[in-house]
Amino acid sequence: MNLNLFKTYIRVIETQNLSRTAEDFGLSQPAITKQIQALEDMYGVLLLERSGRRLKMTEAGETLYNYAHDLVRCMDKMDKAMEEIAEDRKGSLFLGASTIPGQYIIPALIKEFKEEHPHISISLEIADTERIFNKICERELDIGIVGGWTKQRKVEGFPWLEDELVAVVPQDHKLADKSSCCLADLQNENWIFREKGSGTRKAVEELMTAHNLNRDNLNIYMEAGSTESVLAMVEAGMGISLVSRWVIRPDNSQTKLHYLKLNEEEARRLFYVIFPRQKVRRKSVNYFIDYLKTETVSPATKSE
Numbered sequence: 001m002n003l004n005l006f007k008t009y010i011r012v013i014e015t016q017n018l019s020r021t022a023e024d025f026g027l028s029q030p031a032i033t034k035q036i037q038a039l040e041d042m043y044g045v046l047l048l049e050r051s052g053r054r055l056k057m058t059e060a061g062e063t064l065y066n067y068a069h070d071l072v073r074c075m076d077k078m079d080k081a082m083e084e085i086a087e088d089r090k091g092s093l094f095l096g097a098s099t100i101p102g103q104y105i106i107p108a109l110i111k112e113f114k115e116e117h118p119h120i121s122i123s124l125e126i127a128d129t130e131r132i133f134n135k136i137c138e139r140e141l142d143i144g145i146v147g148g149w150t151k152q153r154k155v156e157g158f159p160w161l162e163d164e165l166v167a168v169v170p171q172d173h174k175l176a177d178k179s180s181c182c183l184a185d186l187q188n189e190n191w192i193f194r195e196k197g198s199g200t201r202k203a204v205e206e207l208m209t210a211h212n213l214n215r216d217n218l219n220i221y222m223e224a225g226s227t228e229s230v231l232a233m234v235e236a237g238m239g240i241s242l243v244s245r246w247v248i249r250p251d252n253s254q255t256k257l258h259y260l261k262l263n264e265e266e267a268r269r270l271f272y273v274i275f276p277r278q279k280v281r282r283k284s285v286n287y288f289i290d291y292l293k294t295e296t297v298s299p300a301t302k303s304e
Contacts, residue, residue, distance in 0.1 A: 003071075003072065003075060004035070005035050005038055005039050005042075006039075006068040006071060006072055007072055008021065008025065008032060008035045008036070009035070009036060009039055009047070009064065009065065009068055010068055010069055010072060011024060011025070012032065012036065012048070012055065013065050016054055016055050017055075018032050018033060036048060039064070043060065043064070045058070045060040045061075046058050046060065047060060047061035047064060048061055091117075091119060091121070091282060091283060091284030092120065092121050092122075092282075092284060093120055093121070093122045093123070093142055093143070093284045093285065093288055094123050094125075094140075094141050094142045094143075095122060095123065095124045095125070095141065095142065095143050095145075095288075096124070096126075096127065096132040096135055096136065096141040096143070096144040096145075097124065097125075097126055097132065097144065097145040097146070098126070098127070098128055098129040098132055098144075098145070098146045098198070098199045099126060099128065099147075099198065099199075099200070099226055100147055100163070100199070100200065100227060100244045100246050100247070100271070101145040101146070101147070101161075101246075101271055102124065102126035102145070103126065103227070103228075104244075104246040104247060105145070105161070105246060105271075105297060106124065106145060107124075109291075109292070109295060109297065110122055110124065112295075113287075113288060116291075117284070117287060120284045120287070125141065128195065128197040128198045128199070129146040129147050129148050129197065129198060129199035130150075130197035130198075131197060132144040132145075132146050132274075133146060133152065133155065133274065136154075136155050136274050136276055137152060137154045137155055137276070139276045139278075142275060142276075142282070142284075142288075143274070143275045143285060143288055143289065143292075144157075144273070144274045144275070145271060145272070145273055145274075145292075146199055146271065146272055146274060147163065147198075147200055147202075147203065147244075147269065147271055147272075148199040148202045148203065149270075149272050149274075153277070154276060154277055155275070155276065155277060156274070156275065156276075156277045157272050157273050157274035157275060158272065158293075159270045159271075159272055160270070160271045160272055160273045161270070161297060162268060162269075162270055162271075163203075163244050163245065163246065163268070163269050163270065163271055164244070164245045164262075164267055164268050164269075165200075165203060165204065165207060165242045165243070165244065165245075165262060165267040165268075165269065166242070166243060166244075166245050166248070166259045166260060166261055166262060166267075167181055167186060167240060167241070167242055167259065167260040167261075167262060168230075168231065168234050168240065168241055168242075168243050168247075168257055168258070168259050168260075169234065169240045169257070169258050169260065170234060170235060170240075170256065170257065170258070171255065171256045171257060171258050172237075173240070173258065175258075175260060176258040178260060179260060179261060180260055180261040180262070180263055181260045181261075181262065181263065182262070182263045182264065183207070183208065183211055183213060183262065183264060186240055187213065187218070188219075189219070189239060189240045190219050190221035190238065190240065191218050191219060191220050191221060191239055191240065191241065192221060192222050192223075192230050192233045192234055192238060192239045192240065192241040193220055193222070193223045193224070193241070194223070194225075194226075194227070194230060195223050195225050196223075200227070200243065200244060203269045204242045206266075207266050207267060210266045211264060211266070219239075221238055221239040222239065227243060227244070227247055230243060231247065231257060234257060235256045242262070242267075245259075273289065273292050273293075275289065
């Protein structure tokens with residue numbers, strides 16, 4: 001049974017126009033006529049007749065239309081049900097994350113999620129917040145976890161985890177014997193900044209703006225493309241920086257670095273879960289969104 005014949009017939013009845021149906025299906029009008037004739041030959045009855053410039057169903061044509069409509073609708077439901085079953089057995093998930101969540105938070109969560117859903121294949125792209133946002137806009141990724149929010153009609157999401165900016169200085173720095181400091185204490189230092197497009201950089205700049213610190217008046221010694229690069233530069237004594245508290249390792253392996261809590265309340269920010277604005281999503285995507293909504297995560301250690 002060729003289901004396309006019935007779909008063509010239904011469309012002809014709905015449009016009352018052979019040429020429009022041909023255009024809808026990307027076929028020629030003679031091809032549409034042949035499909036109608038094939039149905040008539042199959043059942044040995046006349047289905048359509050001309051009434052002026054309009055097509056009129058015969059009694060047999062009306063009966064076929066009603067059953068064909070039910071048949072196509074039933075087949076569509078069956079296809080959708082089978083797709084869902086197939087996805088339950090083998091789904092896919094394309095994730096994106098900015099540097100901090102991508103390197104320090106998401107890997108452990110993916111491991112736990114895979115234990116519950118071993119059939120779902122997962123890929124993770126790590127890039128700056130701006131790039132991940134753009135890829136979500138273009139639906140190149142299913143879900144993104146980023147360090148900043150940008151109002152965009154193609155994207156929806158929700159606040160997820162709280163983060164806190166902390167100062168990081170070399171171990172032999174004059175502030176290394178303190179547990180906290182103010183931005184004013186760091187104003188005259190050499191600064192290591194993340195690159196443009198980074199969520200951390202945006203959060204740092206917003207914090208400075210809130211306290212009337214002009215970035216142009218700071219001594220920006222270097223810009224780095226990753227948090228690990230920032231930490232390596234600070235460790236080498238090239239300057240100080242503000243980083244996420246999530247980078248602090250609980251095993252004390254960062255012995256040449258010292259972290260200080262910032263006294264400013266605005267040093268806190270949020271990570272966001274974002275995804276394309278669409279009516280229907282694959283089950284695997286909904287599973288992971290629901291998982292993130294219920295999963296509670298905290299840094300292994302807090303700033304000193």
